[in-house]
Amino acid sequence: MTLRERIGAVYEGRRPDVVPYMLDLSHWYYHRNHQPWDLSRAYECPETALIDYHRRAGVGFYLPNLGSFFGIAYPPDVTATVRRSPDGNEITWRYDTPLGSIERTRRWYEQTYSWAVCGWGVKTEHDLEILGYALAHRAYTPRWDRYQAWVNAVGDLGVVYMLPGYSALGQLLHYWQGVEGTMFAAEDWPVTMHRVVDQINENNLALIDLIATSPAEVVLMGDNFSGDVQPPRFFDAWSRGYYVEAIRRLHAVGKRVAVHIDGRLRGALRMIRDVGADAADAVTPKPMGDLTPAQCREEAGPDFILSGGVSPNLWLPGARVEDFRRAVLDWLELRRQGPRLIANAGDQVPPGAVEDRIAIMRDLVERHGRY
Helix, strand or coil, rough: CHHHHHHHHHHHCCCCCCCCCCCCHHHHHHHCCCCCCCCCCCCCCCHHHHHHHHHHHHCEEECCCCCCCEEEEEECEEEEEEEEEECCCCCEEEEEECEEEEEEEEEEECCEEEEEEECCCEEEEEEEEHHHHHHHHEEEECCHHHHHHHHHHHHHEEECCCCCCCCCCHHHHHHHHHHHHHHHHHHHHHHHHHHHHHHHHHHHHHHHHHHHCCCEEEEEEEEEEECCCCCCHHHHHHHHHHHHHHHHHHCCCCCCCEEEECCCCHEEEEEEHCCCEEEEEEEECCCCCCCCCHHHHHHHCCEEEEEEEHHHHCCCCCCHHHHHHHHHHHHHHHHHEEEEEEEECCCCCCCCCCCCCHHHHHHHHHCCCEE
């Protein structure tokens, strides 16, 4: 079977010949090749060099990290702008609306190869209302031609996931307010928070309806879930209704839905399974995660797809290769409980990872991942 056929079999509940092996190598690849990682623009064309590296390495491809598969437009009374600082090391996103203006800023740090937030945009209750107004008035247009170009470039190497972006809570937690600010806002401004969250998620559902008409087979949702940031009770109050409805609409037209869970797993795996998702992506077990592979399966149940398996620290030079191998084999043991399993990194292969470990994992999967 090809890598694409193996991934498809897992989503269909069939047993592939071998556990599928796929990785998000984007950040590692950019860092290794000293390529800029520019959050101020989306990639309209396939990243052929990155895809070709996956092909040479025998690694399945699934995540077009900065792919742009739909257009976003705003009404005349909302202006969305993005600007770079003169030195190129800061990016600022700004909304100007009839209610006022807000902006957020991220700064580039070469040492970690990441854009860290250095200025949150929502600091007051009124700022929150401005954000709600801006995001509630987005309109979407399909660019399935761009998506199909990625599919054509990837071919039998994998399945190209479609990414609709964050829910309302994800926008607040990761873009505009931060974890601390969002938690205080939920307590201090609950009426406004609920109104804004509902506004944004209602708009998000318009995008879900558009994606339902796309050629995508798998839709990847999620807010970088972690069981300590969005535990089940908090999730039920603020996000559960949106996820249930979005997944229902996508399932109604035959789409599969994966949800990105790259933090603490206890409570989160069951929580996401119970809203109807088909798969958990980026599952990170111990040592950086809080569950062993066997505990992940126990929490998720037999029919929920687990995609992940190797903690990010084990890819780095400071980790013994024996520990890396053991983690891969422990993950592959889950195949004995059924075919709902994909061998992947816990989130992504980190910058600075030892390149040889990509091939080591590939060979272990081919040798020990057979059904």
